[in-house]
Amino acid sequence: MRAYKFLRPGAVGPFSGFAWPVGEWVEAREPTLCESGVHACRIQDLPYWIAAELWEAELEGAVREEPRKLVATRARLVSRVDRWDARAGAAFAHACAQRVRTRADEATGEKAERLGAYAADAAANAERGEVALLGYIAARAAEVDSGIEGYVSEREAQARWLAAELRLEP
Amino acid sequence: MLISEDLTCQQLVELVTAYLDGALAPEDRDRFEQHLVLCDGCSWHIDQMRRTIAFAGSLTEESITPQAEEGLLRAFRDWNCG
Amino acid sequence: MAQVEAAEAQLLDALRAGDEGTFTALVREYHPSLLRVARMRVSTRASAEEVVQETWLAVLNGLDRFEGRSSLRTWVFRILTNIAKTRGQRDARAVPFSALAEAEGDEPSVEPERFAPPGERWAGHWRSYPVRWDALPAERLLAAETLARVEEAIKALPPAQAQVITLRDVEGWSSEEVCSALEISETNQRVLLHRARSKVRGALDEYLTEADRC
Numbered sequence: 437m438r439a440y441k442f443l444r445p446g447a448v449g450p451f452s453g454f455a456w457p458v459g460e461w462v463e464a465r466e467p468t469l470c471e472s473g474v475h476a477c478r479i480q481d482l483p484y485w486i487a488a489e490l491w492e493a494e495l496e497g498a499v500r501e502e503p504r505k506l507v508a509t510r511a512r513l514v515s516r517v518d519r520w521d522a523r524a525g526a527a528f529a530h531a532c533a534q535r536v537r538t539r540a541d542e543a544t545g546e547k548a549e550r551l552g553a554y555a556a557d558a559a560a561n562a563e564r565g566e567v568a569l570l571g572y573i574a575a576r577a578a579e580v581d582s583g584i585e586g587y588v589s590e591r592e593a594q595a596r597w598l599a600a601e602l603r604l605e606p
Numbered sequence: 607m608l609i610s611e612d613l614t615c616q617q618l619v620e621l622v623t624a625y626l627d628g629a630l631a632p633e634d635r636d637r638f639e640q641h642l643v644l645c646d647g648c649s650w651h652i653d654q655m656r657r658t659i660a661f662a663g664s665l666t667e668e669s670i671t672p673q674a675e676e677g678l679l680r681a682f683r684d685w686n687c688g
Numbered sequence: 689m690a691q692v693e694a695a696e697a698q699l700l701d702a703l704r705a706g707d708e709g710t711f712t713a714l715v716r717e718y719h720p721s722l723l724r725v726a727r728m729r730v731s732t733r734a735s736a737e738e739v740v741q742e743t744w745l746a747v748l749n750g751l752d753r754f755e756g757r758s759s760l761r762t763w764v765f766r767i768l769t770n771i772a773k774t775r776g777q778r779d780a781r782a783v784p785f786s787a788l789a790e791a792e793g794d795e796p797s798v799e800p801e802r803f804a805p806p807g808e809r810w811a812g813h814w815r816s817y818p819v820r821w822d823a824l825p826a827e828r829l830l831a832a833e834t835l836a837r838v839e840e841a842i843k844a845l846p847p848a849q850a851q852v853i854t855l856r857d858v859e860g861w862s863s864e865e866v867c868s869a870l871e872i873s874e875t876n877q878r879v880l881l882h883r884a885r886s887k888v889r890g891a892l893d894e895y896l897t898e899a900d901r902c
Contacts, residue, residue, distance in 0.1 A: 453656060620882070623882035627878060659885065661835060662842065666835075670740075674737060682748060
């Protein structure tokens with residue numbers, strides 16, 4: 437089954453430091469409750485794992501679905517999603533910052549103040565080239581604005597943005 | 607506003623060994639990794655820890671001296687014949 | 689785990705049958721771990737080497753009676769510990785490992801000054817990021833001097849921490865093996881390992897980044 441993986445430059449796992457060989461199958465132990473397996477993203481999971489490189493991957497064997505990721509016993513990197521580069525990252529960050537700004541502008545009273553602070557943080561961090569952090573700030577701002585549903589909707593909007601911009605197939 | 611309200615960097619650094627041992631509960635592990643997605647500082651800290659472990663692992667092996675080994679082999683033969 | 693037990697059963701059979709090759713291989717394989725641990729308990733290298741020799745003699749004496757309730761490695765290690773303790777006991781009172789472990793302080797693994805204090809907006813976050821060691825020149829990282837510093841830092845650790853990091857990271861024992869050999873819980877073992885690694889990392893970081901500033 438098709439999935440996606442965000443990796444560090446050089447196709448390196450962000451948490452394991454594992455250098456992925458492109459195209460070759462990689463085995464992991466059985467994904468048990470104490471989980472040990474290859475992690476990958478559905479499109480909806482992408483915003484939570486943003487990193488420098490995005491790869492299309494293929495998963496085989498037992499695949500477990502978790503709230504924010506897939507865990508598989510066997511996987512391989514198929515090809516790099518070239519459209520995900522610094523420019524695309526900056527565009528993502530900018531879009532997130534815009535949404536926070538809109539929320540702040542449309543809010544009133546104490547909420548407007550809080551969201552104003554988030555908007556300033558968003559702008560400053562977008563300026564510094566942060567990408568994953570902007571997704572987080574936007575989601576937290578949405579939560580301040582309209583509770584946990586707001587958080588979830590914002591993350592879903594981020595996922596849709598990535599899928600459209602990068603022309604990803606589910 | 608905190609980068610990750612669930613886990614600060616100061617809290618994360620205390621969990622690194624448990625994380626590397628795979629001993630964090632699933633929710634804690636997720637929180638730990640989500641923090642890393644957002645925080646280069648902690649990623650680099652963990653990288654330092656990994657390298658420290660690797661350095662320790664590459665300290666030269668002490669080999670047994672040939673004389674000591676001979677002595678033990680003699681003792682083994684004696685024991686076996688006894 | 690069944691595979692390990694089967695392999696060990698084979699090894700014991702070979703030893704009891706007098707197979708010198710098996711014995712020699714075993715002695716060579718265990719030597720680094722045994723010597724390192726012995727050196728932590730006695731004052732001289734020569735003393736440590738004697739402790740290791742005595743250990744193997746005691747192992748041979750007890751081999752027929754070894755029931756395999758623990759792994760061979762754990763059993764050999766316990767014999768070593770007892771012999772080393774007896775030697776060390778001539779000079780100092782023997783303290784049980786668990787007592788040593790508890791007495792070894794409770795400092796945070798990274799100095800609190802590295803983080804923004806409570807009350808500040810970014811409380812608990814890095815004031816300045818850790819240095820990227822992978823950005824340092826390769827010759828620095830690979831230098832013998834760097835390894836010497838690591839060895840030094842481990843030697844400077846309190847005994848229980850030194851013991852755990854040596855077995856886990858220097859000698860590559862698993863968590864279960866270390867807990868079994870030292871008769872401590874997994875939690876205790878992890879706490880000791882964490883403190884040990886943190887101190888060594890700190891010492892290394894100081895060394896690597898200090899020289900960089902020269």
